[in-house]
Amino acid sequence: xxxxxxxxxxxxxxxxxxxxxxGEVLGRxxxxxxxxxxxxSRVAKLEAFISTRFTLFHRALEKVSGxxxxxxxxxxxxxxxxxxxxxxxxxxxxxxxxxxxxxDDLRYPGQKDRICAVLDVVFQKLAxxxxxxxxxxxxxxxxxxxxxxxxxxxxxxxxxxxxMGVFFETLINIYDKSIIDVExxxxxxxxxxxxxxALDRVLREEDLTVDPETIKQAIKDVLDVELEESYVVxxxxxxxxxxxxxxxxxxxxxxxxxxxxxxxxNTRTVLDIGGQDTKGIQVDSKGIVVNFQMNDRCAAGCGRxxxxxxxxxxxxxxxxxxxxxxxxxxxxxxxxxxxxxGAELRDRLALGEKRENIMAGLHRSIxxxxxxxxxxxxxxTNEFTFTxxxxxxxxxxxxxxxxxxxxxxDVKINIDPDSIYTGALxxxxxxxxxVEQEA
Amino acid sequence: MSADIQTEVIKEASxxxxxxxxxxxxxxxxxxxxxxxxxxxxxxxxxLNELINCFGMLNNLPEINAINNGMRKKSGAMIMDAxxxxxxxxxxxxxxxxxxxxxxxxxxxxxxxxxxxxxLLLSYTGCFTFMKWFELLRHEYGCExxxxxxxxxxxxxxxxxxxxxxxxxxxxxxxxxxERVSGVKFxxxxxxxxxxxxxxxxxxxxxxxxxxKNVRSPIDAYFGGVYYIGPIFTAFRGxxxxxxxxxxxxxxxxxxxxxxxxxxxxxxxxxxxxYRLVVEGPPNWTSFRExxxxxxxxxxxxxxxxxxxxxxxxDLGFRHDPERPLESLAEYCLGCYTNRNLxxxxxxxxxxxxxxxxxxxxxxSIKSCNSFSAGQLLMMQEIEKRTGKxxxxxxxxxxxxxxxxxxxxxxxxxxxxxxxNQKRQSTKVA
Numbered sequence: 001x002x003x004x005x006x007x008x009x010x011x012x013x014x015x016x017x018x019x020x021x022x023g024e025v026l027g028r029x030x031x032x033x034x035x036x037x038x039x040x041s042r043v044a045k046l047e048a049f050i051s052t053r054f055t056l057f058h059r060a061l062e063k064v065s066g067x068x069x070x071x072x073x074x075x076x077x078x079x080x081x082x083x084x085x086x087x088x089x090x091x092x093x094x095x096x097x098x099x100x101x102x103x104d105d106l107r108y109p110g111q112k113d114r115i116c117a118v119l120d121v122v123f124q125k126l127a128x129x130x131x132x133x134x135x136x137x138x139x140x141x142x143x144x145x146x147x148x149x150x151x152x153x154x155x156x157x158x159x160x161x162x163x164m165g166v167f168f169e170t171l172i173n174i175y176d177k178s179i180i181d182v183e184x185x186x187x188x189x190x191x192x193x194x195x196x197x198a199l200d201r202v203l204r205e206e207d208l209t210v211d212p213e214t215i216k217q218a219i220k221d222v223l224d225v226e227l228e229e230s231y232v233v234x235x236x237x238x239x240x241x242x243x244x245x246x247x248x249x250x251x252x253x254x255x256x257x258x259x260x261x262x263x264x265x266n267t268r269t270v271l272d273i274g275g276q277d278t279k280g281i282q283v284d285s286k287g288i289v290v291n292f293q294m295n296d297r298c299a300a301g302c303g304r305x306x307x308x309x310x311x312x313x314x315x316x317x318x319x320x321x322x323x324x325x326x327x328x329x330x331x332x333x334x335x336x337x338x339x340x341x342g343a344e345l346r347d348r349l350a351l352g353e354k355r356e357n358i359m360a361g362l363h364r365s366i367x368x369x370x371x372x373x374x375x376x377x378x379x380x381t382n383e384f385t386f387t388x389x390x391x392x393x394x395x396x397x398x399x400x401x402x403x404x405x406x407x408x409x410d411v412k413i414n415i416d417p418d419s420i421y422t423g424a425l426x427x428x429x430x431x432x433x434x435v436e437q438e439a
Numbered sequence: 440m441s442a443d444i445q446t447e448v449i450k451e452a453s454x455x456x457x458x459x460x461x462x463x464x465x466x467x468x469x470x471x472x473x474x475x476x477x478x479x480x481x482x483x484x485x486x487l488n489e490l491i492n493c494f495g496m497l498n499n500l501p502e503i504n505a506i507n508n509g510m511r512k513k514s515g516a517m518i519m520d521a522x523x524x525x526x527x528x529x530x531x532x533x534x535x536x537x538x539x540x541x542x543x544x545x546x547x548x549x550x551x552x553x554x555x556x557x558x559l560l561l562s563y564t565g566c567f568t569f570m571k572w573f574e575l576l577r578h579e580y581g582c583e584x585x586x587x588x589x590x591x592x593x594x595x596x597x598x599x600x601x602x603x604x605x606x607x608x609x610x611x612x613x614x615x616x617x618e619r620v621s622g623v624k625f626x627x628x629x630x631x632x633x634x635x636x637x638x639x640x641x642x643x644x645x646x647x648x649x650x651x652k653n654v655r656s657p658i659d660a661y662f663g664g665v666y667y668i669g670p671i672f673t674a675f676r677g678x679x680x681x682x683x684x685x686x687x688x689x690x691x692x693x694x695x696x697x698x699x700x701x702x703x704x705x706x707x708x709x710x711x712x713x714y715r716l717v718v719e720g721p722p723n724w725t726s727f728r729e730x731x732x733x734x735x736x737x738x739x740x741x742x743x744x745x746x747x748x749x750x751x752x753x754d755l756g757f758r759h760d761p762e763r764p765l766e767s768l769a770e771y772c773l774g775c776y777t778n779r780n781l782x783x784x785x786x787x788x789x790x791x792x793x794x795x796x797x798x799x800x801x802x803x804s805i806k807s808c809n810s811f812s813a814g815q816l817l818m819m820q821e822i823e824k825r826t827g828k829x830x831x832x833x834x835x836x837x838x839x840x841x842x843x844x845x846x847x848x849x850x851x852x853x854x855x856x857x858x859x860n861q862k863r864q865s866t867k868v869a
Contacts, residue, residue: 251854296834
């Protein structure tokens, strides 16, 4: 089947959306951009295609008589879990092999066998430990391979190094060198095989009223459908790094405008706060951009600002919003300059302000800056859509709602939980139009 | 503006001529010790070059030196020097580049030190910073300083009162000071001759700028335009050299029209003309080539710009007039683009968007220029309203390389071009 793909290469994450010829979204994928846009776009696309398969599995299984909705959901949930494990183990094995190759480096003369023996033990333990992350009902902190494998490797390797007489530093060096190679090789070979092996395991676990062969056939039929990459459009900060021609590249401003329009057709104003830019976009009734403003080179008041503040306060990025929500008042933070705000924050702390109240002030200052960009782009006239990573932050959203109401009255504000895919969605639609409207 | 174009790939006769003129001018400026000629430092907008020449004096323009240093990638270090000396980050970067240049021995592009000016002539007061800049220079050089008060055309018109006010100052202050400094007696006939030559060159310049009304413009009226205005806005207006330069230039542009060629770019003739833009604001000088490339790579041609009118506005009919020498000098000072009020600037931009069949207005707002950045966003919104054409806003700086973010500017420009395209397609469908 024809698939249209939009890829949004953000400074922090890379997103992909797969769309069918009719404009329906089939799948979404996300990965960290890790300063390697080629890999990031490959991984995001792979993820979006995996998610597409699941959408198609769902459609196919719905048609199997005797299978209830709840059963389909559980079945697919388990299938995903096993499938992810397949992928994970394959990457873990790849990491093991790559580490073994890198152990044969001139820096470790004559140590190869000893290092490899340690690696065998380490990876054996890792596989045992990490498999548990894919058990039923377990929530993984991250879906990125590096995040899952990395910290555990450090712990296991440190222990093994002590007992087996290899320097821990050596094991770290080898890991650092190998992980990049492994990340650059997304496990995309024999996807059908992986799905089927995972399915076999699911079917063994499940006690179904329907003949397992029927289910297997339905899944196989879906896997037989070739997902053609009919047209790809790239957008976002790293779009020029995408390995395709200029016709396939669209500005993220246009993509965000169109994406927001597709999600909420009455949108006239879009605010996107991403990792390092803030965009105020005005669109018409067809989703065509009529005006835009964005921050200049200084990324103050963008997602990175929150990241920096989180580091300053020794918190996780996702903890900032909830903390700010507990504030009893918002401390005035005058600067959106990240560095100055950091100084102001320490200043306030030293004066005895509560962290919650300072956090509330910081969120307010970000949104104030965004409001100025919006007003420069033409203000808010009708429905307003907020997108980007910062739209996931509850405190930012609360401030935004307050300030939009204060400045523009009662305006409908849309925030989609999948708003992070807005740019990629617009890109996919541009891709679809490039082919479908020309035909 | 008139910075050397030594790495220009294609050399036309006019380019070589300008290059030679600039080199000769710098040689003259840096050899006053031998020649005994006096030097006047003055600013570009509404400058009195014809008058300065009457006294055999040389004209040195600090902004042009700053631009020159910007294009030769020297301004960054100079600005840092000025900041180390205590000038704030927010101060006009032309000023800081100039101050930094002085601290580095005031070396001209020919490698020789510039002499101290014999006279500071402030012939345009619409830029508040100019006044402060010259106060700094006066403090440094302690030379004769003349300030010609040019009334701001706040109501959008030059009144007889304003004209007479400037003429009176020319007669009573400027000319006597020049006589004092140069030791040469004022000769109004010499001024008339200079002005006649100015008018001739101005006619050809206007013809060249208006050639961009052709759809498939033979010139870029911004990136190319800054070279075209070089002689007229600097030390050459009123000279035979300028007349010759514009004669050559006009001939070359006529030929381009005949041959159906687009503008010259550093990478050769521009291919397809995909977008026609009007631009407000100066270009960025430190990344001039990179900035320009962002346009021609996308097929964007600037068909009219207000920056090419900062020295003086000719395309609304003004010419230096030998019959009314002092009055026309006064009108020149009063009428330069930077002395016009916001409504007049909007009117001019609207006229450009319409008459040059532009796709829209782009504003390059200058970080360190407070007086001309104020109001630009409102101007853009007004033009959008009046013409129905989309506008766009980018921010860079004159000569501070730290304020040029290539990725950011490119992002905005590409978005703007694609936005124009999308708008076109949607009106086609409708």
